[in-house]
Amino acid sequence: MNHWPFILSAYGLTVALTAVLILWAWTTMRRAERRAEQLKRR
Amino acid sequence: MHALANPARFLRIARPATGWLLAVGLALAIAGMAAGLTLTPPDYLQGESVRILYVHVPAAWLGMGGWAGLAAASVSQLVWRHPLAAIAGRAIAPAGATFTAICLMTGSIWGRPTWGTWWEWDGRLTSMLVLLFLYLGYIGLAGAERERGGEGRLAALFGLVGAINLPIIHYSVLWWRTLHQGQSISITGGSTIHGSILWPLPLTVTGFALIFAAVVLMRIRAELAEAKVEARMRRAGAE
Numbered sequence: 682m683n684h685w686p687f688i689l690s691a692y693g694l695t696v697a698l699t700a701v702l703i704l705w706a707w708t709t710m711r712r713a714e715r716r717a718e719q720l721k722r723r
Numbered sequence: 724m725h726a727l728a729n730p731a732r733f734l735r736i737a738r739p740a741t742g743w744l745l746a747v748g749l750a751l752a753i754a755g756m757a758a759g760l761t762l763t764p765p766d767y768l769q770g771e772s773v774r775i776l777y778v779h780v781p782a783a784w785l786g787m788g789g790w791a792g793l794a795a796a797s798v799s800q801l802v803w804r805h806p807l808a809a810i811a812g813r814a815i816a817p818a819g820a821t822f823t824a825i826c827l828m829t830g831s832i833w834g835r836p837t838w839g840t841w842w843e844w845d846g847r848l849t850s851m852l853v854l855l856f857l858y859l860g861y862i863g864l865a866g867a868e869r870e871r872g873g874e875g876r877l878a879a880l881f882g883l884v885g886a887i888n889l890p891i892i893h894y895s896v897l898w899w900r901t902l903h904q905g906q907s908i909s910i911t912g913g914s915t916i917h918g919s920i921l922w923p924l925p926l927t928v929t930g931f932a933l934i935f936a937a938v939v940l941m942r943i944r945a946e947l948a949e950a951k952v953e954a955r956m957r958r959a960g961a962e
Binding site: 687688690692694695696699702703705706710712714716717720721 | 752756760770771772774775778817818821824825828829832833835836931934937938942944945946949951952955956
């Protein structure tokens with residue numbers, strides 16, 4: 682059995698889920714901090 | 724730890740630390756994965772599929788380590804009522820759930836060519852699946868408590884009680900001799916895997932651990948900013 686399709690699927694899945702986690706955490710943090718900053722300036 | 728419970732002091736450290744943790748974590752994880760894919764030899768028994776361990780093992784350790792952190796935050800909240808403890812627990816949960824899901828999925832992908840099956844109701848696999856359900860339960864409970872304006876004490880209790888699953892996961896390969904192999908990697912030495920295969924693992928473990936820490940800091944910063952906005956809105960509404 683060729684193992685490479687399994688290996689590449691495992692790595693692809695890890696990279697994709699980690700990237701989604703980082704992007705979600707980053708965008709929600711930036712949005713919340715921007716909103717707090719805007720309210721502070723008012 | 725007590726000094727960091729002050730949100731203002733915490734933010735002074737967290738703001739510069741977030742970017743550094745993320746950058747170094749990404750560099751180490753990418754280097755470890757590239758080395759694991761190209762520079763190590765195949766295992767004499769598992770063949771090429773052994774390369775999946777470089778992503779599967781860090782995910783398993785971070786899934787379990789995440790719940791240990793969540794349980795520690797729960798103790799801080801219940802015993803010392805640290806202002807950041809409930810936020811820390813809620814910040815850890817999504818990262819822990821993601822890495823637990825990665826562990827289960829990569830393990831399943833590794834199992835197909837190695838064991839001949841995607842899934843087996845084995846002690847280790849089942850207890851890891853229970854950990855994922857515990858994370859999802861915690862996320863739901865903590866979110867609901869926050870929406871109702873609660874302190875999150877119920878979620879903290881849930882986090883503490885759920886920690887009973889950690890020794891079950893760890894000892895499952897000893898208590899139930901089923902499909903998952905026994906402990907073959909130890910951070911205190913005595914690993915049964917040859918060094919020529921094992922060496923990229925510390926890179927991916929450290930890399931993903933730093934990414935995990937960066938995500939937790941980002942979530943805490945987001946929650947602190949949201950709390951600031953809510954407080955200002957309440958004050959504006961009262962005036």
